[in-house]
Amino acid sequence: MPEIEAPALFDNSPAAPAIAPGDNPLLEDWTAAGGLPPFSRIRAEHFLPAYAQGLAEHAAEIDAIAATAEPPTFANTIAALELSGRTLERVDNVFSLLAGADTDDALQEIERVMAPQIARHLNQIHTNAALFRRIDAVMATAEHIELDAEQKRVVERYHTSYRRAGAALGETAKKRIAEIMERLAALGTTFGQNVLADEQAFTLRLEGEAELAGLPDFIRESLHSEATERGIDGYAVTLSRSTVEPFLQFSDRRDLREKVFRGFVMRGDNGGATDNKAIIAEMVRLRAERARLLGCADFAHYRLDDAMAKTPAAARDLLGAVWRPALASALTDRDAMQALIQEDGGNFKLEPWDWRYYAEKLRQRVCDFDETAIKPYLSLDRMIEAAFYTAGRLFGLNFTPRPDVAVWHPDVRAWQVSGSDGKELGLFFGDYFARASKRSGAWMTSIRDQQKLGGDITPFIVNVCNFAKAPAGEATLLSFEDARTLFHEFGHALHGLLSSVTYPMIAGTNVATDFVELPSQLFEHWLEQPELLRRFALHYQTGAPMPEQLLARLVAARNFNKGFATLEYIACAEADLDLHALPPPNPGDPPLDTRAFEAAGLARMGMPDEIVMRHRLPHFAHIFAGGSYAAGYYSYMWSEVLDADAFAAFEETGDIFDSATAKRLRDCVYAAGGRQDPAEAYKAFRGRLPTADALLRKRGFARLPLR
Numbered sequence: 001m002p003e004i005e006a007p008a009l010f011d012n013s014p015a016a017p018a019i020a021p022g023d024n025p026l027l028e029d030w031t032a033a034g035g036l037p038p039f040s041r042i043r044a045e046h047f048l049p050a051y052a053q054g055l056a057e058h059a060a061e062i063d064a065i066a067a068t069a070e071p072p073t074f075a076n077t078i079a080a081l082e083l084s085g086r087t088l089e090r091v092d093n094v095f096s097l098l099a100g101a102d103t104d105d106a107l108q109e110i111e112r113v114m115a116p117q118i119a120r121h122l123n124q125i126h127t128n129a130a131l132f133r134r135i136d137a138v139m140a141t142a143e144h145i146e147l148d149a150e151q152k153r154v155v156e157r158y159h160t161s162y163r164r165a166g167a168a169l170g171e172t173a174k175k176r177i178a179e180i181m182e183r184l185a186a187l188g189t190t191f192g193q194n195v196l197a198d199e200q201a202f203t204l205r206l207e208g209e210a211e212l213a214g215l216p217d218f219i220r221e222s223l224h225s226e227a228t229e230r231g232i233d234g235y236a237v238t239l240s241r242s243t244v245e246p247f248l249q250f251s252d253r254r255d256l257r258e259k260v261f262r263g264f265v266m267r268g269d270n271g272g273a274t275d276n277k278a279i280i281a282e283m284v285r286l287r288a289e290r291a292r293l294l295g296c297a298d299f300a301h302y303r304l305d306d307a308m309a310k311t312p313a314a315a316r317d318l319l320g321a322v323w324r325p326a327l328a329s330a331l332t333d334r335d336a337m338q339a340l341i342q343e344d345g346g347n348f349k350l351e352p353w354d355w356r357y358y359a360e361k362l363r364q365r366v367c368d369f370d371e372t373a374i375k376p377y378l379s380l381d382r383m384i385e386a387a388f389y390t391a392g393r394l395f396g397l398n399f400t401p402r403p404d405v406a407v408w409h410p411d412v413r414a415w416q417v418s419g420s421d422g423k424e425l426g427l428f429f430g431d432y433f434a435r436a437s438k439r440s441g442a443w444m445t446s447i448r449d450q451q452k453l454g455g456d457i458t459p460f461i462v463n464v465c466n467f468a469k470a471p472a473g474e475a476t477l478l479s480f481e482d483a484r485t486l487f488h489e490f491g492h493a494l495h496g497l498l499s500s501v502t503y504p505m506i507a508g509t510n511v512a513t514d515f516v517e518l519p520s521q522l523f524e525h526w527l528e529q530p531e532l533l534r535r536f537a538l539h540y541q542t543g544a545p546m547p548e549q550l551l552a553r554l555v556a557a558r559n560f561n562k563g564f565a566t567l568e569y570i571a572c573a574e575a576d577l578d579l580h581a582l583p584p585p586n587p588g589d590p591p592l593d594t595r596a597f598e599a600a601g602l603a604r605m606g607m608p609d610e611i612v613m614r615h616r617l618p619h620f621a622h623i624f625a626g627g628s629y630a631a632g633y634y635s636y637m638w639s640e641v642l643d644a645d646a647f648a649a650f651e652e653t654g655d656i657f658d659s660a661t662a663k664r665l666r667d668c669v670y671a672a673g674g675r676q677d678p679a680e681a682y683k684a685f686r687g688r689l690p691t692a693d694a695l696l697r698k699r700g701f702a703r704l705p706l707r
């Protein structure tokens with residue numbers, strides 16, 4: 001089961017409607033359908049009874065393991081735990097997929113009801129004293145020495161995660177932690193739903209040429225699609241990132257840019273029922289209290305103790321080393337943009353809603369190309385092909401369309417994935433287009449994870465993105481950033497698809513948060529290679545390759561505006577660490593003022609007024625909608641140290657598809673899951689640990705003297 005953070009209060013949950021188990025598609029045997037859920041027959045009312053059965057089954061299995069009369073062994077304790085909870089897991093996987101990618105009021109209500117219940121259930125297991133005594137005993141037995149390396153690692157992971165959950169604590173502390181976990185789960189769910197509600201509530205309708213001024217055809221088309229999907233005539237700007245960013249980049253209308261910008265950065269911060277600020281204050285307080293109960297100074301120390309970075313100081317050192325050259329670069333760009341404004345006869349100071357617009361103008365001047373020139377060469381279908389081709393060259397994978405398999409929305413595509421020996425590795429699903437029922441952002445998830453313990457189970461892996469969909473019959477065109485997102489999420493997908501371990505505990509992406517972005521960010525590197533672009537960046541109408549000159553300029557412009565991108569990211573990573581370094585408040589302390597906290601942090605860092613955080617705290621889903629990146633947002637940059645250095649391993653051979661390097665990468669990283677400590681896994685691939693030099697070079701900051 002994924003680690004889910006959570007809390008209490010489910011006495012007001014609606015009674016599960018009476019559905020006989022035989023009539024519930026979630027509880028059927030899916031073997032005949034190749035293990036896939038029958039999506040077309042699954043309705044919202046099936047989830048509560050299926051969850052109820054899954055929870056009851058799992059609880060009974062756990063009780064049986066904890067009460068086993070025989071002395072603890074790997075088989076009767078660890079392997080038995082690994083095989084438990086399968087019904088709950090498959091129900092939860094389907095639910096989580098739909099709750100993110102195609103939700104509605106009924107699913108949101110179920111999410112509010114179930115998040116605390118699941119949290120309570122998992123917490124009860126993770127703090128079960130009898131169970132922990134058995135896990136502890138397996139660590140200490142003579143048998144432990146006989147276990148193979150993977151089994152040893154699985155035992156250690158169990159021991160660590162139970163200890164970190166509080167299994168060794170006294171009953172009073174455990175009871176309080178249980179309350180905290182349930183409450184956190186409820187708050188996290190509400191946080192995510194509030195952001196979605198604010199996104200759904202905002203639509204800027206554009207009418208007439210004056211309001212469309214500056215927008216190239218591809219943006220007009222996608223705004224028209226957005227309008228049509230919402231039943232509006234004409235054009236509509238909504239708050240998905242892949243709509244907002246191009247609008248800010250191209251719209252000549254400064255007043256409309258400001259309107260869209262404000263809508264985007266104020267998500268979750270609008271007062272009223274969907275405001276997230278009080279939720280943030282409570283979540284931060286509860287996490288701090290939990291960390292103290294678990295013997296750590298604060299939540300950040302608690303969190304990083306089980307990460308590759310080990311301490312918040314190590315993470316901050318890296319962020320600090322990159323901040324200074326990034327700031328210098330951003331300030332140079334800012335001054336150049338201010339000069340452009342003056343040149344154009346503008347008599348105003350550059351504001352945050354102007355940055356992308358003037359950055360685009362500056363890019364056209366400095367790098368001699370604009371986004372509209374490259375976009376026709378980046379069709380979604382070609383970029384999917386490019387990602388598949390790269391996976392083929394590196395790992396021998398083949399992708400065969402499977403239009404016959406069940407999916408959850410008509411836009412979803414499915415492929416069968418097989419290895420060079422023809423062996424089926426799993427299924428890959430791409431759910432690429434933005435829609436109102438989907439939360440924003442892009443992510444990888446799974447319907448089923450790889451393992452070999454309960455049979456040779458192949459994974460079903462999903463990528464969800466929010467690309468603006470072209471009108472019917474036309475090719476969807478991506479920005480280079482969109483294409484990068486596609487490669488990023490596909491890198492995560494490969495981590496799930498190539499997984500080749502026995503135990504679910506360490507399968508696929510079940511690795512440290514600051515290691516998990518290595519497979520995804522590393523994969524982005526291939527997109528930038530001329531060899532790949534020549535083959536796949538083909539004009540969507542004529543099929544002509546991208547002109548060499550344009551390609552050279554695109555590659556050369558790779559680091560344009562990187563200062564800005566780095567600052568908007570680091571500001572979030574620092575705020576995340578700062579928030580989670582706060583001690584629990586004393587009685588009588590005023591509640592955390594989120595806005596003041598944010599502003600003080602930015603001032604301390606010296607953030608230029610013209611740049612805002614990539615995710616302001618009230619919509620920072622990574623750290624508050626669930627807790628998977630809480631005190632862990634620095635992970636993207638931590639992993640970038642690894643990915644920049646890892647790609648250099650290919651470059652050093654003179655072949656970006658070098659087969660020996662690719663084989664090591666597959667064995668040590670993509671197929672290995674959490675079989676090894678992350679630093680050991682990296683060393684096994686590269687022969688050494690990396691330094692931040694490759695990262696600075698990659699971001700184009702190497703020329704600056706570092707202090």
Ligand SMILES: [Zn+2]
Nearest residue numbers: 488492517520
């Ligand atoms: Zn990622």
